[in-house]
Amino acid sequence: MDDVNRLGRRAIFDLKPYVPGKPIEEVEREYGITGVIKLASNENPLGPSPAALNALKDAINKVHNYPDGNCYYLKKELANSLHLPEDHFIIGNGTDEILKMLGETFLNPRERVIFAWPSFSEYDFITRLMGARPVTVPLRNFVHDLDEIARQVDEETKLIFICNPNNPTGTIVDGQDLRLFLNQIPSGVLVVVDEAYYEYVTAPQYTSAVELVKEDERVIVLRTFSKIYGLAGLRVGYGIAAPKIIQLINRVREPFNVNLLAQKAAVAALQDKEFLQQSRDVVLKGKEYLYDSFARLKLEYVPSEANFIFLNLKRDSREVFMSLLKEGIIVRTGDIFGYPTWIRVTVGTPEQNKRFIASLEKILDDRV
Structure with a gap:
């Protein structure tokens, strides 16, 4: 065939593939160094729970069997933890898969999906994948502008994504503000609250949207085991919603979508x-150490309720990124979020944080 591209579904040509943080092994190969630390993907620097590792060891000799397609024991544990019936949960191969299932379940071509920007890029990906139309609302002072998001809703709007805390800024939506926001949204619009970093929040004004699920069938909450639980490599996340919503999503869920080891861990x-x-x-x-260090270095940052910090270097972040790679440190550049002088850095262990600051200070001094 002369032009294989003609075979592709039209919507896929609008997609921007997700670019993950650079792997440690790749940096070590490229630069011929060892001991590289990754502060780019908001992973747990302590690794997984020892209990999870023991569960993996116990389960390894069972991988010749298909996993439980219903994730019975994991749903049961989540139900006990969150005080909700088990029919309120859907488990996915990471929350990425759940996001895709939401698109496959609810989005028709040309329908509108609203989300803040910058925020998690998968919202845009899923929207475009389904041939729907993304509507981005700029953050206001690095925080979701709920009033403007509400104003953007029209009769063609189907989904609203709210990342809370937001990635990459680490800012939150106040619990009371979220409740008032829902009162402005028409009944036919679903509101998806992505709480990937929920466990790190300390702000007293923050309220998980899980409470809203009990009151409002339009609310869907997403959480993950990839961050604080340290299981990013196993790919397991979950959604919380009214049973009617869960039943619809299950129609598009692949059988055995969450592997046996991931469930046990x-x-x-x-x-x-x-x-x-x-x-x-x-x-x-x-975060306390990094905040103090940034203040000493006179660098602007956004106070964060997550396990990462958005930091303004006041110079090309990609140049600093490349210099940090040579020092064996991987961070996330801000240009992918529309902030070319900013980086997002994951909070590491005390030793990793000190190494990052020492390398950053050296790089910035060399460029004065």
């Missing part, structure tokens, strides 16, 4: 409350 991770607190404490203390 996620159950164990949920039960390990001590490790969860330890992981939270590392981030809270790390």
